Amino acid sequence: MPKTRAQKEQLIQKYKEALSQAKAIVFASLTNLKSKELAELKEKIKAQEGESLVIKNRLFAMALKEKNLSLPAEILDRPLLCLFGYQDEIAPIKTAIDFAAEHSKPEALGALFNQNFIGPARVKELALLPGRNELYQNLLGLLKLPALRLIQDLTYHQRRLVFILNNYLNERSQNG
The missing domain is CATH 3.30.70.1730 (Ribosomal protein L10, N-terminal RNA-binding domain)
Structure with missing residues (x-):
């Protein structure tokens, strides 16, 4: 019609x-x-x-x-x-x-x-x-990356110390 x-x-x-x-x-x-x-x-x-x-x-x-x-x-x-x-x-x-x-x-x-x-x-x-959403996700990842690396660097030595102390305690408990 x-x-x-x-x-x-x-x-x-x-x-x-x-x-x-x-x-x-x-x-x-x-x-x-x-x-x-x-x-x-x-x-x-x-x-x-x-x-x-x-x-x-x-x-x-x-x-x-x-x-x-x-x-x-x-x-x-x-x-x-x-x-x-x-x-x-x-x-x-x-x-x-x-x-x-x-x-x-x-x-x-x-x-x-x-x-x-x-x-x-x-x-x-x-x-x-890439579309707008992909670009935003990439940008967010790039902005987050330095902060994540800083946190990782600041906590690395503490985690390493805890690991060494745990190994030391495990050796002492096994040796008597």
Whole structure:
């Protein structure tokens, strides 16, 4: 059933909100993607505090135009799945590439990253970068490491002394 003008305007508004909130948007082809695979991909994106939408190309093009963004014409001439990353810039890109590697579909056609369109080759390069959470974990580990080493160094001699005294007591108890 065709959408009414009000429904179309609502959809354009939803696209504009998603475009303004998203830190990265991956465009993937829906060709040959089964509904079960689509649901699995949507769950993975949702788990990363993102959103995935099967878009109406004409309405999405209008939303892009209103936001002063552009995509190559060949991107918008096929059924599209948009993966919006709201928290982490790399997460939707990494998820799309990993999912495509597992299932050999959907094909990542490109992405909007920092308000600029990047092609599929650059998307694959970005997927190799660590995500925000991984970077935070690495940073936390690096910040904790000097304190742990200091504690270990300060307690080493005490532990060594206790070990020597225990050995001495064990030898004395065995010798009589």
